[in-house]
Amino acid sequence: MPELPEVETIRYYLDHVLPGQKVHKVLHIDPRMVKTGSLSAEEIARRLPGHVVKSIKRRGKFLFLEWETQDHLLIHLGMSGRLIWIQNHEPWALHTHLVLDFEENQLRLIDPRRFGRIGWIDRGVELVPHLGTEPLSADLTSQFLVKRLQGRQAPIKSLLLDQSIIAGLGNIYVDESLFRAKIRPDRPGGSLEPREIKRLVRSIRRVLQEAIEHRGTSFSDYVDALGHPGQNQDYLMVYGRNQAECRVCGQPIVTKVIQGRTSHFCLHCQK
DNA sequence: TTAACTACCTGTTCGC
DNA sequence: TGCGAACAGGTAGTTA
Numbered sequence: 001m002p003e004l005p006e007v008e009t010i011r012y013y014l015d016h017v018l019p020g021q022k023v024h025k026v027l028h029i030d031p032r033m034v035k036t037g038s039l040s041a042e043e044i045a046r047r048l049p050g051h052v053v054k055s056i057k058r059r060g061k062f063l064f065l066e067w068e069t070q071d072h073l074l075i076h077l078g079m080s081g082r083l084i085w086i087q088n089h090e091p092w093a094l095h096t097h098l099v100l101d102f103e104e105n106q107l108r109l110i111d112p113r114r115f116g117r118i119g120w121i122d123r124g125v126e127l128v129p130h131l132g133t134e135p136l137s138a139d140l141t142s143q144f145l146v147k148r149l150q151g152r153q154a155p156i157k158s159l160l161l162d163q164s165i166i167a168g169l170g171n172i173y174v175d176e177s178l179f180r181a182k183i184r185p186d187r188p189g190g191s192l193e194p195r196e197i198k199r200l201v202r203s204i205r206r207v208l209q210e211a212i213e214h215r216g217t218s219f220s221d222y223v224d225a226l227g228h229p230g231q232n233q234d235y236l237m238v239y240g241r242n243q244a245e246c247r248v249c250g251q252p253i254v255t256k257v258i259q260g261r262t263s264h265f266c267l268h269c270q271k
Numbered sequence: 272t273t274a275a276c277t278a279c280c281t282g283t284t285c286g287c
Numbered sequence: 288t289g290c291g292a293a294c295a296g297g298t299a300g301t302t303a
Contacts, residue, residue: 001296035279035299061297079296080281095281113280115297130299154274163298171296259275261296 002077004135004168005211006222006230007061010083013225014107015056017085018065021102023048029118030097033111037074037119044073044120048100060131060167070123078115084108085225131167135204140166142198149189149197156192157185158259160204169204172217175239175264177204184270185263186256210235238264 002010026048031041039047057064057072063083065073075083075098088106092099098109098118109116121127133139148165149156159165160174169177178185180203183196192200216222216230217239223229233240241253246266256263 003297076298078280078298111280112282113296115280117298152273158274161297260277262294 001079001170001172002081002216002222003061003170003173004058005173005208005214005232006216006224007058007063007077007168008212009216009230010077010225011056011058011063014063014083014085017105017225018053018102018107019055020052021105022050022052023100024103025049025101027099027101027106028092028096029099030114032114033097033109033116033118035117035119038122038125039120041118044118047120048073057127059128060134060163061170062128062131064121064127072121072127074117074119074121074127075109076117077109078111078113078117080113081109081111081116082223082227083225084110084223084227086227128167130164132163132165133167135166135168135208140201140204142194142201145197145201146194149192152189154189155186155258156183156189156200157261157263159189161259161261166204168208171261171263172236172239173204173207173211176207176237179238179265179270180207182270184267185265186258238266240264 026045029041029045034041051067054066054068057066061076063075085105085107088101093110095112096108096110100107149159152159157174160169181200183200211217211232214230214232214235215224217232218229237247238253241264242255243252246253246269249268251266251268253264253266
């Protein structure tokens with residue numbers, strides 16, 4: 001499930017190989033994946049050939065291929081999406097929904113569950129205006145989060161998953177951040193004290209930075225742009241460790257469903 | 272405005 | 288062994 005560190009890992013690699021490359025053909029684009037933007041799948045396929053990649057951007061969990069025309073192709077990987085840069089003679093995987101042919105290599109989107117999305121964003125249009133602050137930018141401060149959590153009754157877990165507050169966190173990194181900050185995921189957001197929020201901000205940054213250094217977390221679907229799994233799953237403290245011993249106190253990690261999301265935490269370490 | 276719920280989707284796991 | 292049900296979860300839309 002690609003969250004910010006996984007998407008950033010893909011972006012980082014693609015930004016080394018894609019700029020300057022010209023789209024030769026759009027070999028395949030699944031209309032069911034085009035769920036946003038100003039053009040249909042057919043129109044994107046007609047428009048793209050000849051376009052040259054200028055840069056690869058990321059905002060939250062969204063990736064953008066910026067063209068020299070300053071239009072953008074939005075790609076979201078959803079739950080199970082993979083975006084790979086691969087030689088064009090390699091056979092297509094099952095569930096391949098987008099194939100951009102750059103003559104020698106192809107950029108392919110593979111997404112078994114089809115929760116991902118593709119869209120065309122015209123030049124000058126704001127990319128994803130509804131997204132909240134970038135957690136690794138200077139905009140995420142404890143003062144910002146204090147303000148956003150004030151008076152909120154929803155569990156802190158749900159509020160951290162809300163992309164309009166902080167963009168890029170998903171189930172894994174919210175659980176990990178809350179563990180590091182020693183905060184239970186079912187606490188109402190508005191009940192957090194300023195010192196806890198300060199700790200939470202520090203934890204979010206550290207968890208995300210470490211996950212990027214480990215090239216993301218691979219449980220089932222995620223691989224980077226070269227098809228390699230990440231390593232961060234070896235460093236997780238709570239996520240996916242139901243009933244395992246807490247690495248800090250030795251008590252069993254427990255799970256609880258909060259707003260439809262399985263949350264992992266330690267009853268002893270998190271208050 | 273906020274909180275909770277639902278649809279989308281398919282591979283995997285579990286129980287019978 | 289095979290089948291069906293339940294589960295996993297990010298986003299956007301709906302409802303109260």
